[in-house]
Amino acid sequence: MYPSDRDQNSGEIKNKNIKPPQKSLQLLLFVDNRHSSQQNIQDIKNYLQSLTHEYQFQLEVLEISKYPHLVEHFKLVATPALVKVNPAPQQTLAGSNLTAQLQKWWDKWQYSLTHTMNSNSGEEESILQTCLPSSDLIRMSDDIFQLKQEVENLQQQLNFKDQMLAMLVHDLRNPLTAASLAVETIELAINESDQEKIFKLQKRLCQQSKKQFKVMNKMISDLLETSKKTNHQLNIIPVKVNLPILCNELLNSFNQKIQVKNQVLIRDIPQDLPPVYADPELINQVLINLIENAIKYTPNDGTITVAIIHKTTQKIEVSIIDTGSGIPPEKKERIFDGHFRLERDIKQEGYGIGLALCRQVINAHYGQIWVDDNGNQGSCFRFTLPVYL
Secondary structure: OOOEEEOOOOOEEEEOOOOOOOOOEEEEEEEOOOHHHHHHHHHHHHHHHOOOOOOOEEEEEEEHHHOHHHHHHHOOOOOOEEEEEEOOOOEEEEOOOHHHHHHHHHHHHHHHHHHHHHHOOOOOOOHHHHHOOOHHHHHHHHHHHHHHHHHHHHHHHHHHHHHHHHHHHHHOHHHHHHHHHHHHHHHHHOOOOOHHHHHHHHHHHHHHHHHHHHHHHHHHHHHHHHHOOOOOOOOOOOEEEOHHHHHHHHHHOOHHHHHHOOOEEEEEOOOOOOOEEEOHHHHHHHHHHHHHHHHHHOOOOOEEEEEEEOOOOOEEEEEEEOOOOOOOHHHOOHHHOOOOOOHHHOOOOOOOOHHHHHHHHHHHOOOOEEEEEOOOOOEEEEEEEEEOO
């Protein structure tokens, strides 16, 4: 019995102290990263190492996640899998009892190898062997695959940062406008004769301005943080959030806009809802985007409904329903793509990335966001958030 060596880079095992013959069994063992795979590898090795020196073989152990090219080439559907690639014909053994299967087939494989050597002694390689990718070609193919993955990932990062930049620049207008209005109101109040009334008004408006400036500072911080990211994931900071309080405070800030269009706002928000596990700043931004869209597309004297229900034991569902022009059925998915805009919006202000950001925020919270029809008129945007457990 001869011990065996392992090439640390390739994972190859072959007989030691003998010159490799012109022909040998070529085996590939495909495994995944489960703990049980290590036992399968060791069982196969132990069996091969127990064979006498006259049995020539080469075994290479490959983890499927690192060799997708070969997984596709050999059309593997289960692991662990042992593939005899030479001599022909190719054969694949799969399942948890690989060692038993190998013992059953080993003598037949050796006979096939001997027969191939005798009948093709003048040939350096079998036809099958020349068709199979060499080790260098395998590594090159996998390197190319990895490079393509990296390029795709980099492109996603760039697209994500472009969206975040456009969103933050666009949405900075909301708190900036609110803060500006508060300052202008304070200036107008100076001419009031009732000093106590002026003092209370100034105090309230200063608090409102301060809050809006904090929102702007958070957005700018998010923008700076996004520029440093090495991936395209949002950096959420989830906490225990009372969603009814957050929604009602936000809806109060839209009273003036709703009154201008003489719209009706219906709040169907139970106060006994369980808290959600979410980033309040990001969820607030999602609600702002959806409510502003509802106000924008609902005509004068129309109705906007904001409803929240305890959908399941682990999910809260929020709905923003309008009586506007609705979304064409074929566009219901595309409206969540970055920079996609409906024809009705092309001439209007905006970057067309609000809903794309909403989807990214909700996905980052392991929720879903979608749009339904509101009967024969309008749209119903819904999204889910996890319950705080």
